[in-house]
Amino acid sequence: xxxxxxxxxxxxxxxxxxxxxxxxxxxxxxxxxxxxxxxxxxxxxxxxxxxxxxxxxxxxxxxxxxxxxxxxxxxxxxxxxxxxxxxxxxxxxxxxxxxxxxxxxxxxxxxxxxxxxxxxxxxxxxxxxxxxxxxxxxxxxxxxxxxxxxxxxxxxxxxxxxxxxxxxxxxxxxxxxxxxxxxxxxxxxxxxxxxxxxxxxxxxxxxxxxxxxxxxxxxxxxxxxxxxxxxxxxxxxxxxxxxxxxxxxxxxxxxxxxxxxxxxxxxxxxxxxxxxxxxxxxxx
Numbered sequence: 001x002x003x004x005x006x007x008x009x010x011x012x013x014x015x016x017x018x019x020x021x022x023x024x025x026x027x028x029x030x031x032x033x034x035x036x037x038x039x040x041x042x043x044x045x046x047x048x049x050x051x052x053x054x055x056x057x058x059x060x061x062x063x064x065x066x067x068x069x070x071x072x073x074x075x076x077x078x079x080x081x082x083x084x085x086x087x088x089x090x091x092x093x094x095x096x097x098x099x100x101x102x103x104x105x106x107x108x109x110x111x112x113x114x115x116x117x118x119x120x121x122x123x124x125x126x127x128x129x130x131x132x133x134x135x136x137x138x139x140x141x142x143x144x145x146x147x148x149x150x151x152x153x154x155x156x157x158x159x160x161x162x163x164x165x166x167x168x169x170x171x172x173x174x175x176x177x178x179x180x181x182x183x184x185x186x187x188x189x190x191x192x193x194x195x196x197x198x199x200x201x202x203x204x205x206x207x208x209x210x211x212x213x214x215x216x217x218x219x220x221x222x223x224x225x226x227x228x229x230x231x232x233x234x235x236x237x238x239x240x241x242x243x244x245x246x247x248x249x250x251x252x253x254x255x256x257x258x259x260x261x262x263x264x265x266x267x268x269x270x271x272x273x274x275x276x277x278x279x280x281x282x283x284x
Contacts, residue, residue: 005095008095009095012057013053013057013060014060017263018052018053019263019267020149021055021059021152022051022052024150024270025047025051025152026156027156027273028157029044029157029159030160030278032156032157032163033161033281034281035281036278038160043159044156044160046106047152047159050106054099054103055099057098058126059128059148061092061099062129062130064092065129066131069195107119113158113164114159117151117155117158118151118155120151121151121152121155124147124148127145128145128148136197136199138198139200142200143181143185146180146181147173147177149177150177168223168227169227171223172220172227175217176216176220178216179213179240179244180262182201182209182213182216183209183210183213183243183259184259185199185209186201186206187256189205189206210244213243213244214241214244217243221240221241224237225237233272233276236269237269239269240265
């Protein structure tokens with residue numbers, strides 16, 4: 001029973017996507033701290049562990065529970081992700097209860113602002129997939145509600161420095177995560193339409209969705225380059241708008257294949273931001 005239970009937890013939590021919450025938290029924390037010694041703070045480690053595993057178990061567990069009907073039309077569940085079976089129902093609910101309990105317990109180690117940030121994360125994580133709000137089926141709200149992936153970074157920034165990040169940093173996060181969500185929804189346009197889902201990608205279609213991704217990522221690139229003071233390394237952010245631009249110019253390129261490389265790009269560039277943010281706190 002235990003091995004099967006743990007196996008289900010591993011598969012539902014989408015290991016390849018852990019970096020989107022855990023990594024965001026680490027980068028936000030690094031940007032907010034005054035000294036690299038802040039990495040030894042027990043509070044940092046506590047939320048690091050949370051945003052790498054329990055948080056993802058909650059996000060994708062809720063998603064899998066409420067998407068069982070629509071997932072029937074999506075073959076991606078049989079290849080890159082896990083398709084929930086009827087036999088998994090009870091165990092999945094238990095996993096969600098455990099992840100929820102851990103999330104609520106963490107509220108007691110935060111002050112009022114920190115609690116508000118964590119509650120915002122939990123609200124968006126649950127209602128992205130769950131009725132009655134189910135943001136994922138509402139155009140514009142589908143990609144906007146993916147701010148849930150930025151909330152760990154905002155909380156990390158606050159825990160590290162006791163202040164909230166600038167509006168420019170939050171906007172950069174919003175532009176990036178909006179583009180990421182919309183881009184990931186493009187390969188699913190046919191399946192989502194068949195399932196009766198009205199996502200932004202379904203409403204706009206492939207080409208206009210790519211154009212909007214290009215606009216979002218171009219805005220991100222402009223912000224990052226400006227905030228970095230035209231530092232040469234900041235030009236690497238241009239990789240993002242180059243992706244939808246290439247797909248628009250060469251329709252023979254497969255978006256399905258490109259999409260699965262983005263986690264590596266995000267990890268690489270996120271790691272660079274983390275390194276630079278940490279080095280600025282080191283007294284040479």
